[in-house]
Amino acid sequence: MKHLYLAFLLLPGAMLVAQPAQQAVEQSVFVIDAETNRPIEGAVVSFQSGQAIAGENGMVTLSAELPVEVLLSHVSYISTKVIISKSGQTLYMQPLEKMLQAVEVTGFDFERELIDQAAPIAYLQPADLAKFSETSLVPSLNTLPGVRMEERAPSSYRVSIRGSSIRSPFGVRNVKVYWNDLPFTEANGTTPLNILDLSNTERIEVLKGPSGSVYGAGTGGTLLLSSANPRDIKGNGLAWQSMAGSYGLWKHQFSGTVRRDKSLIEVKGVALKSDGYREQSFTDRKVAQVSAHLFPSANHTVSVHSFFSDLNYGIPGGLTLDQLNEDRRQARPGSVDRNSSIDQKSVYVGVVNDIVISDNFENKTSLLYSYVDFQNPFNLDYKREFNSGLGGRTKFVWHKSAGEAQAHLSFGGEWQQGWSNAYNFGNVMGKADTLRFHDDLLIKQYFAFAQLDVDLPGEWVVTGGLSRNYQVFDIDRDQSKVGPVFTYNNSFDPIWVPRLAALKKLSDRQSIYASLSNGFSPPTIDEVRTNEGSINKNLTAEKGINYELGYRASIIGDRWFVDATAFYFKLKGTIVTRTNQDGVVLFDNAGNTNQKGIELKVNGILSENPAAFVASSKLQVAYTGYHFRFEDYQKGDDDFSGNKLTGVAPNTIATVLDIAFKGNFYSNLSWFWSDKIPLRDDNTVYADAYSNVTCRLGWKNQLASGKWGLELFAGVDNLLDQKFSWGNDLNAFGGRNYQPAPARNYYGGLKIRL
Numbered sequence: 001m002k003h004l005y006l007a008f009l010l011l012p013g014a015m016l017v018a019q020p021a022q023q024a025v026e027q028s029v030f031v032i033d034a035e036t037n038r039p040i041e042g043a044v045v046s047f048q049s050g051q052a053i054a055g056e057n058g059m060v061t062l063s064a065e066l067p068v069e070v071l072l073s074h075v076s077y078i079s080t081k082v083i084i085s086k087s088g089q090t091l092y093m094q095p096l097e098k099m100l101q102a103v104e105v106t107g108f109d110f111e112r113e114l115i116d117q118a119a120p121i122a123y124l125q126p127a128d129l130a131k132f133s134e135t136s137l138v139p140s141l142n143t144l145p146g147v148r149m150e151e152r153a154p155s156s157y158r159v160s161i162r163g164s165s166i167r168s169p170f171g172v173r174n175v176k177v178y179w180n181d182l183p184f185t186e187a188n189g190t191t192p193l194n195i196l197d198l199s200n201t202e203r204i205e206v207l208k209g210p211s212g213s214v215y216g217a218g219t220g221g222t223l224l225l226s227s228a229n230p231r232d233i234k235g236n237g238l239a240w241q242s243m244a245g246s247y248g249l250w251k252h253q254f255s256g257t258v259r260r261d262k263s264l265i266e267v268k269g270v271a272l273k274s275d276g277y278r279e280q281s282f283t284d285r286k287v288a289q290v291s292a293h294l295f296p297s298a299n300h301t302v303s304v305h306s307f308f309s310d311l312n313y314g315i316p317g318g319l320t321l322d323q324l325n326e327d328r329r330q331a332r333p334g335s336v337d338r339n340s341s342i343d344q345k346s347v348y349v350g351v352v353n354d355i356v357i358s359d360n361f362e363n364k365t366s367l368l369y370s371y372v373d374f375q376n377p378f379n380l381d382y383k384r385e386f387n388s389g390l391g392g393r394t395k396f397v398w399h400k401s402a403g404e405a406q407a408h409l410s411f412g413g414e415w416q417q418g419w420s421n422a423y424n425f426g427n428v429m430g431k432a433d434t435l436r437f438h439d440d441l442l443i444k445q446y447f448a449f450a451q452l453d454v455d456l457p458g459e460w461v462v463t464g465g466l467s468r469n470y471q472v473f474d475i476d477r478d479q480s481k482v483g484p485v486f487t488y489n490n491s492f493d494p495i496w497v498p499r500l501a502a503l504k505k506l507s508d509r510q511s512i513y514a515s516l517s518n519g520f521s522p523p524t525i526d527e528v529r530t531n532e533g534s535i536n537k538n539l540t541a542e543k544g545i546n547y548e549l550g551y552r553a554s555i556i557g558d559r560w561f562v563d564a565t566a567f568y569f570k571l572k573g574t575i576v577t578r579t580n581q582d583g584v585v586l587f588d589n590a591g592n593t594n595q596k597g598i599e600l601k602v603n604g605i606l607s608e609n610p611a612a613f614v615a616s617s618k619l620q621v622a623y624t625g626y627h628f629r630f631e632d633y634q635k636g637d638d639d640f641s642g643n644k645l646t647g648v649a650p651n652t653i654a655t656v657l658d659i660a661f662k663g664n665f666y667s668n669l670s671w672f673w674s675d676k677i678p679l680r681d682d683n684t685v686y687a688d689a690y691s692n693v694t695c696r697l698g699w700k701n702q703l704a705s706g707k708w709g710l711e712l713f714a715g716v717d718n719l720l721d722q723k724f725s726w727g728n729d730l731n732a733f734g735g736r737n738y739q740p741a742p743a744r745n746y747y748g749g750l751k752i753r754l
Contacts, residue, residue, distance in 0.1 A: 027066060027087045030058045030702045032709075033077075034092040034616075034660055041234060043093065046071040056234040057707075082610045090664065090702040094608070094616055095127070105205050106224055108465060108499070109214045109395060109410045110453055115552045118463055118501035118513035120208040120565045120599065122147065126228075131656065131668035131696060133715055133747045134198050134243070135251060135272065138726065139694060142672055143654045145599035145622040146208045150727030152739040154276055154283040155194045155313040155342075158727055161208050162569065163595060163628050163648040164220025174220040174521050174542075176211070180227055180291075180305050182350040182368045183391050187418035187443040188473070189217065189524035192372070195309035195346045197270040197287040199253055201225045208599070209546045209567060210519025213465030213499035216414060216447045219519035219544050219571060230264050230293040230303065233257055243713075243749025247742065248275030251749075264293040277742035279331035280314040280340060299356035306349045315340040317379065318729040318736035328723065328740040334379045339430030343375040365394040380584065381531060382425040382432040391416035404457040411450040418443040420525075424533065437480040437533050443473040443525055451499075459505035463515075467497045471522050475529055482533040492522050492541055501548075510553035517546045523575060527587040532580075540589055544571035560604030569595040574630075576646065576681065579733040590681075591632035593645060598625045615660045622654040635681065643683045647730045651675040668696040668715075679728050679737045687737075690724035692717075700751075709753035718744045 031043040031054045039058025044051055047070045052062040062070075066085060073079040077093040084091070107117045114121065122144040132139040141149040141159070150158040157172060164174040172191035177184040179200070185191045205224040207215070215222045241253040251272040258265045268289040276282050289307035296302070317332025317340060334340070350368040357363060368391050376383040395412035420441035426433035451465035475488040501515035522541040529535055550565040576590040603620035610616070628645035644650070657669045670693070677687040698713035721744040729737050 026061055026063050027084065028059055028061050029084055029087070029089045029091055030054075031060060031072060031091050031093060032058055032702060034094050034666075040074055040077065040093055043072060043074045043077070045091075046073065058702075078605075078608065080608065080610050092610075092615075092660070092664070094605075094618075094660070095125075107205070107207065108211065108463065109449075109451060110397065110408055114563075115509070115511050115554070116461060116503065116505070118461060118503035118515055118550075120146070120548060120550055120567070122206040122208065122563075122601070124204040126202045129198060129202070129204075131658070131670065132694060133245065133696075133717065134241075135249070135747075137193075137198060137201070137204075139670065139672075139717075141204070141206075143620065143622060143656055143670065144206060145601050145624045145654075146597070147206055148649070148652070151741075152318075152725075152727035152729070153278070153281045153314065153316055154274060155285065155311060156315065156727075157193050159191075159193065159220075159223070160647070161206065161221035162567075162597065163626065163645055173524055173527075174218050175223060176215045176218040176221075177223045177225065178215075179225045180303070180350070181352050181354075181364060181393070182305065182366050183393055183414060183416060184225070185218075186370070186387075186389055187391065187416035187445050188420075188441075188526065189445075189522065190526065192344070192346065194285075194313075195287070195311055195344065195348075196225070197253075197272070197285065199255065199268055199270050200227065200287065200289055200307065202228045208565075209548065209569065210497070210499070210517045210544065212469065212497035212519050213467050213517065214410075214449050214451055216449075216467065216469055217445065217471070217521050219521045219542055219569075227266075227291065227305075230266075230291075230301065231295070233259060233264055233266075235259050238754040239752065241749060241751045243747055245274075245747030246745035247277050248273070249747060250274075262295050264295075266291040266293075276314065276316075277745070278316040278329045278740065280316040280335045281331070283313045284311075285313070286310045301352075301354045303352045303354070304350070305352070306347075309344070309346040309348075311346070312343045313341060315342065315378070316739070318732050319738045319740070320735045321738065324738045324740060328743075332379065332736065337429060338379050338427050339377045340379055341377060345373040347371045360399040362397050363394065364397075365392070367392040377427050377430050377432075378531075380427070381436065382427040383531070384423040384425065384432060386421040387418060388420075389416065389418040406455040408453040408455075409450070410453075411448075413446065413448040415446040416444070424531070434481070435479060436482050437477055439529065440476040440478065441473065441525060441529075442476075443471075445469075445471040461503040461505075463499070463501040463503075465499040469495045469497060469520065473525050473528075475525075475535065480533070488535055488537070490528065490537075495520050495541070495543075509555070509558070510551070513548075513550045515546075515548040515550075517548070519544050519546065521575075523587065527575065530584060530586055532584045536587060538589075539575070539587055540573050542571055542573050542575055542589075544569055546570075556604070560602065563601045564599070566598045567596070569597075571595065574633075576633075576731070578635075578731045579729075588635070590630065591634070591641075592630075593633075594629050594631050595645070596627045599623070611662075613662050615662055617660070618658045620654075620656045624649075624652045626650055630681070633681070638682065640681045640683075643681060644678045646678050646681050647728070649675045649677045663699075664701045665699050666697070668694075670694045674724075677728065680731055685735070685737060687725060687728050690722050691720060692722060692724065692741075693719040695719055707754065709751075711751040712748075713750070714746070714748035716744065716746050718742060720744075 031040045043054040052060045054060045138149045148160040159172045177191045207222040211222045237257045239255045244250045253270045255268045270287045272285045274283045292304045294302040317335045352366045354364045370389040372387040374385040393414040398409045400407045422439045424436045447469040449467035472491045499517040503513035520543045523539045546569045548567045571593045573589045574593045600623045606617040608616045633640040653673045659667045672692045676689045679685045696715035700711035726741045
């Protein structure tokens with residue numbers, strides 16, 4: 001009996017010993033960037049019995065019984081705990097750099113973490129560009145303080161950095177633009193930003209205020225547009241996107257990459273079409289891009305970028321207040337009959353050679369060629385131009401350390417030359433009629449620059465930059481029915497443009513900086529040579545000096561980031577617009593302006609709990625406050641001194657709320673509010689204050705063991721159905737100031753990635 005009792009006690013243990021040991025089954029999961037839907041190579045998945053690392057496709061294989069709780073970690077992402085319940089599950093991580101000081105920006109030609117940059121710099125990452133309909137840069141850029149992008153009609157863009165659009169009746173002026181380290185602003189000072197599709201850009205940096213010490217002409221600022229870093233693209237891939245929306249909108253987009261050990265080829269194609277909200281506001285844009293990258297060594301990259309753009313869009317024209325109240329969707333009388341529009345075919349080819357020559361010396365050199373076939377039937381005339389351009393930029397960077405001090409010297413130059421064969425005809429029912437005048441145009445602009453950055457003991461950074469700038473243009477009018485033939489040359493006096501800045505790191509998480517910079521902006525050839533055939537020989541370059549004070553800090557456990565700046569910009573010879581009785585835009589120097597402003601951006605994490613229904617939420621708030629005034633401005637018998645600067649809103653607020661839900665759903669909600677805007681120099685006409693609310697909802701996931709990525713999305717713009725304008729005509733003759741924006745409109749689509 002005693003032995004039976006002992007056997008009974010030992011039986012469970014004996015049974016356990018007799019059973020074979022249970023083996024952990026290998027499980028495969030995928031770690032994905034929650035913002036871009038791309039795999040995160042190098043992500044670490046830690047669990048109780050070990051850890052595993054994600055490969056190029058984001059796949060992680062781990063031996064564990066399910067369900068199991070794991071910790072996801074990566075240097076560039078927010079560490080988070082999640083429960084794996086099934087094999088093949090997709091695990092999402094939120095990028096860390098988006099709201100922390102560690103994000104690196106190029107700034108004034110030398111890459112540093114944002115908190116170490118002694119300059120007012122704003123930036124947009126791929127996720128920021130994908131929060132809206134993805135048909136233009138307008139809503140994304142308008143989330144940044146100090147930046148306003150306008151769209152008077154679809155594809156008719158105007159970029160204003162700190163009020164610089166006062167001299168831009170159309171197109172982008174007074175702002176320098178680079179694309180993939182290639183000068184994209186033409187030699188004549190204008191930028192064809194509308195020939196690019198959103199797919200050609202993944203990241204944007206905005207330098208606010210004068211940046212001529214490194215980037216040449218322009219008092220407004222500089223836009224640095226770039227595609228994905230080719231060394232970050234690890235494998236082959238295909239992607240397709242289709243969407244449709246209100247007013248006949250549809251867009252199809254294709255991209256593919258082929259990666260080898262020493263090379264990478266990227267191909268992109270986009271077709272977009274829309275009937276538009278108003279009469280004569282159609283858009284038809286096709287863009288094809290091919291980029292080839294060679295990697296001769298780990299320190300040497302050669303990139304060739306080429307694209308072709310075929311753009312045709314309507315110009316509905318400005319409305320009077322009576323016409324606006326009668327029918328917001330109508331075009332200006334005559335615009336439809338005369339087919340007021342732009343038809344522009346562009347070819348752009350650039351080569352960038354980026355090489356690290358030694359441990360402390362490197363060089364980046366770029367060369368470019370462009371060709372544009374431009375047609376512009378307008379209510380008053382018909383323009384036809386054939387434009388060619390050549391240019392290049394080279395920059396050397398030298399590094400030197402001495403004890404605790406480090407010096408970084410960059411120097412180089414930039415050169416551009418443009419030729420234009422320009423015709424001006426009469427317009428008869430949208431067709432070119434009798435030749436009015438013909439000009440051969442030659443434009444040259446070039447500058448040399450140097451900048452020294454020194455990191456000093458005591459967490460100080462001091463920067464000094466200087467450039468020497470030249471610009472020349474020739475107008476040879478060899479045929480004319482509106483006046484005599486002539487040759488006109490204008491060589492602007494060479495200009496020195498300096499900049500000084502100093503930054504003090506108060507701690508690892510906060511810094512304060514101050515800067516003093518000069519800027520200049522010569523008139524473009526379109527401002528000197530106007531549509532009715534006159535030459536404005538009295539127009540001179542704008543010149544200004546800017547004082548800046550800024551503060552940046554990462555707060556509340558690095559979950560929130562604050563970026564604040566205050567500035568005072570005094571501009572002399574401000575170029576303003578006026579319109580004659582025929583509707584031709586003319587330009588004048590308006591004396592001086594005083595521009596004082598504050599810009600504030602706060603963004604961070606509201607909540608983070610992957611197991612909850614709301615897995616994470618983020619908030620960004622941007623405020624812009626301006627006190628811009630004409631200081632000394634007299635036009636005839638009218639004295640506008642003391643008036644508010646035309647076309648500039650005294651206050652704007654932009655907020656973006658991003659929410660990630662359980663089950664791979666997401667929402668992006670934005671609200672943009674603008675104060676009323678003076679539309680005339682005499683401040684007698686204003687555009688009303690308005691709000692614009694947008695919302696995008698979507699779902700994205702990885703399918704077929706991570707080989708496929710799928711995203712479905714839908715959204716609404718102008719959710720509150722407000723009556724406003726994304727861009728107005730300033731000082732328009734006859735009160736044609738208004739360019740109404742679309743009413744409430746919808747879109748939806750899908751993305752597939754292999």
